[in-house]
Amino acid sequence: MKNIKLLCFDLDDTLWLSKPVIEQAEQVFYAYLATVAPRLTERFSPTSLRAHRLAFLDSHPEFKHQISQWRIASLSDALALCGYRHQSATIAQQAFSVFLAERQKVTLFPHCETILGELSKQFMLISLTNGNADLGVQTISRYFSASYQAEDVNAAKPSAPLFLKALDVASCDPEEAIHIGDHVIDDISGAKALGLHTIQARLKPDSPAPHELADTHFSDWRELPSKIQQLAGS
Numbered sequence: 001m002k003n004i005k006l007l008c009f010d011l012d013d014t015l016w017l018s019k020p021v022i023e024q025a026e027q028v029f030y031a032y033l034a035t036v037a038p039r040l041t042e043r044f045s046p047t048s049l050r051a052h053r054l055a056f057l058d059s060h061p062e063f064k065h066q067i068s069q070w071r072i073a074s075l076s077d078a079l080a081l082c083g084y085r086h087q088s089a090t091i092a093q094q095a096f097s098v099f100l101a102e103r104q105k106v107t108l109f110p111h112c113e114t115i116l117g118e119l120s121k122q123f124m125l126i127s128l129t130n131g132n133a134d135l136g137v138q139t140i141s142r143y144f145s146a147s148y149q150a151e152d153v154n155a156a157k158p159s160a161p162l163f164l165k166a167l168d169v170a171s172c173d174p175e176e177a178i179h180i181g182d183h184v185i186d187d188i189s190g191a192k193a194l195g196l197h198t199i200q201a202r203l204k205p206d207s208p209a210p211h212e213l214a215d216t217h218f219s220d221w222r223e224l225p226s227k228i229q230q231l232a233g234s
């Protein structure tokens, strides 16, 4: 019997579907910009503003693991191009706040909250995300001992720092931890490379096939407790 102490959870597409909430946040973000900076939205469509953001990263690679600061800085740059030179930083910060608030309006997968509550009685739970979802504003945060974003360690999964942070906080070895996430590279390969057990979340309509490095997988949150027990007992 393995002694599993820690469950690490990815957030986007593991606890909730990310596409609808990010699309909605992008729409609200752009509509806000249309009201406060119309010269920007006359020049940039939502698509070309995104292209500008991507191009900005090419010339500012220091923002690679700082997705919130990247969005703010690239928007500030676009605003300056449109003549908002003196207000660009302020408008960008406010527009980002609008985006971020909307981005937190997630809908948990069915049964996720109940199962997290049950698991938290037996294991330490820590969330690890490459995104800017803020678990702290969600009611389920009460089940988690800690939550980390790639920006906290300036390194995204699949690289080691986020996983090592969780192991350190939980004071446990990799073989005492299970990482649960949807992404076959960032979550499954990344965690496996450090020796954690892995469970692949296959909850999206277009989920990839079970990965060879995943110890097991699930496609309904009600399956997860037994998958964890299988690993703990194997």
Ligand SMILES: [Mg+2]
Pocket (backbone or CB within 6 Å): 010, 011, 012, 013, 014, 181, 182, 183
């Ligand atoms: Mg994910």
